[in-house]
């Protein structure tokens with residue numbers, strides 16, 4: 001049972017999944033291991049993570065490990081339809097996803113996933129968990145735990161837990177260093193510029209790129225923009241993050257000032273209302289606006305619409321808004337995660353780390369009894385994931401000698 005856009009795309013989707021698998025040696029090795037040991041035998045797993053060629057490899061590792069997997073998208077524009085079609089042909093996999101979902105279908109597809117009665121949920125952004133708590137509360141007692149992939153989702157779940165509204169335990173995959181320091185930084189950076197270039201083909205060198213937010217994602221984007229010879233401005237609300245940006249050599253200023261000088265804007269804050277009608281008329285003619293934060297709340301597209309006299313699609317993923325002053329503003333991917341809406345998301349090699357963390361965390365927590373709340377990945381897992389990745393890259397590292405180990409676990413040796 002599946003619902004996808006075009007089942008005839010399956011052969012192309014299978015090639016994409018195979019291509020990604022080659023770049024995902026850690027997940028591929030876990031898939032082989034789990035196919036033998038079947039740690040997920042008999043479990044129904046319900047997920048809502050972008051339906052991409054990378055997620056397909058995660059789903060197939062779960063399935064080969066013995067699970068029955070039901071899956072939906074976590075963003076209306078991020079599904080790769082060929083990949084969804086290929087997954088729909090797989091045994092014990094049910095896919096409810098296509099690119100260009102209405103809001104109504106987006107949630108209907110999550111309902112379909114939940115009708116499979118999962119005992120583990122895997123979420124990216126918190127919409128599946130939220131929907132389960134809102135409309136399918138009867139499932140809560142039988143859920144073992146969930147996992148959450150991203151910063152925005154973890155923030156949301158911690159708020160739910162603080163309000164005593166979270167009904168079951170959830171593991172924050174985003175807490176993994178081998179997720180945050182790689183997926184968020186290098187993945188977002190590469191995917192963002194891939195999206196900007198596919199959607200617009202503009203030259204980055206010499207442009208002023210304004211990056212809103214200097215968390216892991218914003219930092220990656222700012223560093224990559226500099227690497228492409230842009231002039232980079234950072235906007236922030238956190239004094240610590242702002243100081244980090246200053247010490248990296250970036251100019252930091254409020255958005256109302258940056259709005260007047262930027263050529264390309266990238267929002268990566270996880271907060272809403274970053275570019276609003278307070279900013280649109282300040283913008284220069286011809287600027288490009290893009291968002292890589294999880295939800296489409298960072299650029300107020302409703303206010304952009306109101307501030308405009310007309311709108312037209314210029315290229316796939318690029319809409320031109322004509323402001324009342326006559327200035328043009330180009331919005332990428334409808335203000336949704338541009339890296340997934342206009343490109344293919346993070347590269348497979350970095351999703352390898354994030355999804356290895358998903359697989360190992362699920363395996364570890366299977367037999368643990370947990371109260372509702374948000375939990376970190378198991379201790380030692382970061383080292384294991386990094387070790388496996390390094391090994392796949394043919395990279396070996398030094399080991400502590402006995403005397404070094406004694407030294408760092410003692411306190412008596414000094415000057």
Ligand code: ADE
Nearest residue numbers: 050052054055344345346
């Ligand atoms: N999030 C960001 N990039 C992704 C990808 N390629 N697959 C799944 N989730 C993602």
